[in-house]
Amino acid sequence: MNPFKTHGAFSWQELLATDIPSALNYYTQLLGLITSEMPMPDGTYTLLHSHSKRVAGLMACPPDAPPCWTYYVTVHDIQKLLEENELNLIVPLQEVPMIGSFAGLLDPHGAYLSVIQYNEAGEPDKEAIVSNQEALTTHGAFSWFELHTNEPKAAADWYSKLFGWSIKKIELPSTYYIISVNGTEIGGIMEVMDPNVPPHWSCIVTVDNVDAIQSTVAELGGTVLAPAFDLPNVGRLLYTLDPTGLPLAFGTWAPQPSEE
Structure with a gap:
């Protein structure tokens, strides 16, 4: 099961941190991860890698939000999902160039989760983990x-x-x-x-x-x-x-x- 292509599968995770150097120090030492940087419109996005595979992302936490791990669920039609369900959107629908469109929501009990629809440019490459067994x-x-x-x-x-x-x-x-x-x-x-x-x-x-x-x-x-x-x-x-x-x-x- 390729999580990037499967509706309802978790496909990405990222850490929103208030102290990026400290967060990087903790997770890279704990897990032996290596990092790379990807320029983004709002700043630098840090990718975490293990055994040549991308496993997570890290970026600065917005000023009005607490630090958190956020998890992304793949959907095939994000616009339809948002239109057909009364969702409590915390992060409105927005596009990430070369990746796809995503939104962040709170479930009825207060847990935060993101949903994402990948475009063709956001298709996984050889550095992506593309099966549950591989994960x-x-x-x-x-x-x-x-x-x-x-x-x-x-x-x-x-x-x-x-x-x-x-x-x-x-x-x-x-x-x-x-x-x-x-x-x-x-x-x-x-x-x-x-x-x-x-x-x-x-x-x-x-x-x-x-x-x-x-x-x-x-x-x-x-x-x-x-x-x-x-x-x-x-x-x-x-x-x-x-x-x-x-x-x-x-x-x-x-x-x-x-x-x-």
């Missing part, structure tokens, strides 16, 4: 997307209607809703653990060694929320906060069936 096996790739919310069932229903996601309910032992697109599992929806934390999207990043990441997070100023743990048939996971308090998790995945 699960590439160190530094953003591979599993999670919504932490106070109304997981209602959120699952809302997103299923918006993007056409298939939803499967499981117990872990808490209730967890697995998101699938065209038969490929891409993420989950769960109840936010801390009632003081607002609903938000986060991600699990593929890493070669979760325990090595755990030992480095605190050294770089991040926070380990709980020790790394094993989830049978899934892998070994670690949930953290970066030095600015932004959530990001890491996973060394168990072998998964290949995509057809």
